[in-house]
Amino acid sequence: xxxxxxxxxxxxxxxxxxxxxxxxxxxxxxxxxxxxxxxxxxxxxxxxxxxxxxxxxxxxxxxxxxxxxxxxxxxxxxxxxxxxxxxxxxxxxxxxxxxxxxxxxxxxxxxxxxxxxxxxxxxxxxxxxxxxxxxxxxxxxxxxxxxxxxxxxxxxxxxxxxx
Amino acid sequence: xxxxxxxxxxxxxxxxxxxxxxxxxxxxxxxxxxxxxxxxxxxxxxxxxxxxxxxxxxxxxxxxxxxxxxxxxxxxxxxxxxxxxxxxxxxxxxxxxxxxxxxxxxxxxxxxxxxxxxxxxxxxxxxxxxxxxxxxxxxxxxxxxxxxxxxxxxxxxxxxxxxxxxxxxxxxxxxxxxxxxxxxxxxxxxxxxxxxxxxxxxxxxxxxxxxxxxxxxxxxxxxxxxxxxxxxxxxxxxxxxxxxxxx
Numbered sequence: 001x002x003x004x005x006x007x008x009x010x011x012x013x014x015x016x017x018x019x020x021x022x023x024x025x026x027x028x029x030x031x032x033x034x035x036x037x038x039x040x041x042x043x044x045x046x047x048x049x050x051x052x053x054x055x056x057x058x059x060x061x062x063x064x065x066x067x068x069x070x071x072x073x074x075x076x077x078x079x080x081x082x083x084x085x086x087x088x089x090x091x092x093x094x095x096x097x098x099x100x101x102x103x104x105x106x107x108x109x110x111x112x113x114x115x116x117x118x119x120x121x122x123x124x125x126x127x128x129x130x131x132x133x134x135x136x137x138x139x140x141x142x143x144x145x146x147x148x149x150x151x152x153x154x155x156x157x158x159x160x161x162x163x
Numbered sequence: 164x165x166x167x168x169x170x171x172x173x174x175x176x177x178x179x180x181x182x183x184x185x186x187x188x189x190x191x192x193x194x195x196x197x198x199x200x201x202x203x204x205x206x207x208x209x210x211x212x213x214x215x216x217x218x219x220x221x222x223x224x225x226x227x228x229x230x231x232x233x234x235x236x237x238x239x240x241x242x243x244x245x246x247x248x249x250x251x252x253x254x255x256x257x258x259x260x261x262x263x264x265x266x267x268x269x270x271x272x273x274x275x276x277x278x279x280x281x282x283x284x285x286x287x288x289x290x291x292x293x294x295x296x297x298x299x300x301x302x303x304x305x306x307x308x309x310x311x312x313x314x315x316x317x318x319x320x321x322x323x324x325x326x327x328x329x330x331x332x333x334x335x336x337x338x339x340x341x342x343x344x345x346x347x348x349x350x351x352x353x354x355x356x357x358x359x360x361x362x363x364x365x366x367x368x369x370x371x372x373x374x375x376x377x378x379x380x381x382x383x384x385x386x387x388x389x390x391x392x393x394x395x396x397x398x399x400x401x402x403x404x405x406x407x408x409x410x
Contacts, residue, residue: 020202
């Protein structure tokens with residue numbers, strides 16, 4: 001077996017030492033720091049981006065909260081305004097109703113007063129007519145010419161009592 | 164490839180001088196051999212793989228960069244799993260060992276190439292780097308207390324004369340098991356491939372059967388190439404962990 005021939009050992013050991021030490025230096029001094037740098041830069045970039053994304057998310061949440069608050073405020077003020085308008089209209093309607101009612105009752109009173117006056121006048125003229133009828137009837141029936149004032153008084157009494 | 168049974172399946176493991184061209188037996192220490200060629204190729208390929216792969220250092224990696232980063236993170240994960248955070252310092256040496264063994268094994272799978280990890284002297288030298296490094300580390304960290312490593316915790320004193328030699332032998336056999344495991348795997352795999360490949364020509368039409376077997380075994384050998392590099396790296400990590408924490 002060629003492996004067990006000590007004559008070929010020194011050359012292998014020499015070249016092994018040479019190449020292995022060279023490789024160790026390359027790996028240690030050049031290759032690994034380079035890979036470590038790249039990996040670290042990537043990790044940093046990932047962390048940065050994540051941090052940025054978190055910040056943006058927080059900002060978005062603040063804006064959303066502000067928007068929600070504004071929306072709620074607007075809703076409340078709209079509701080308030082609606083209520084105020086509603087109240088004002090109700091008040092106005094009540095006022096107008098009152099005015100109309102006042103006017104109507106005034107007109108009713110006036111009309112009643114007029115009716116009462118007309119009635120009084122009508123009754124007064126009726127008394128006169130009745131007195132004349134009485135005088136004329138008395139004369140025609142019994143030939144007595146009754147005194148005007150007395151008839152008027154009696155008629156007045158009768159009608160007054162009936163009144 | 165061997166035509167018939169004329170060549171020994173072990174011939175592939177011969178060390179041949181390239182500069183200057185020499186037969187084995189009178190190969191000088193500084194001679195550039197087929198083994199040296201594969202070691203230098205391994206060095207160049209790993210350097211190119213890591214440096215050219217990371218050339219752009221892109222935020223979103225391409226194919227080669229992904230592979231380089233993957234090998235980095237694979238070994239980094241291995242160390243943090245077995246040793247923990249303080250294992251970071253030993254990352255370069257574990258990474259170098261892993262890549263060197265892995266590329267050596269994989270390059271050996273190329274036809275007509277040479278597998279330098281199939282030589283016990285090479286794997287033993289690599290194992291001795293780990294063994295001496297770990298022992299020096301343990302003594303530097305724990306001083307004389309290091310020798311308590313050979314006393315199993317909680318063992319009754321009456322048992323010490325028996326246990327301490329066992330522990331010492333087990334400790335001293337670490338570089339042997341570490342190197343023989345890799346060497347034997349490579350030796351057996353390549354020999355097996357060669358032996359079975361030898362049947363292809365002998366069996367004529369039925370050579371298709373050993374041929375199919377060689378194809379399947381080549382896949383298995385590539386798996387073993389990865390596996391043995393991984394085993395070498397993880398055992399190195401476990402030894403470092405022992406050196407740092409003793410028990």
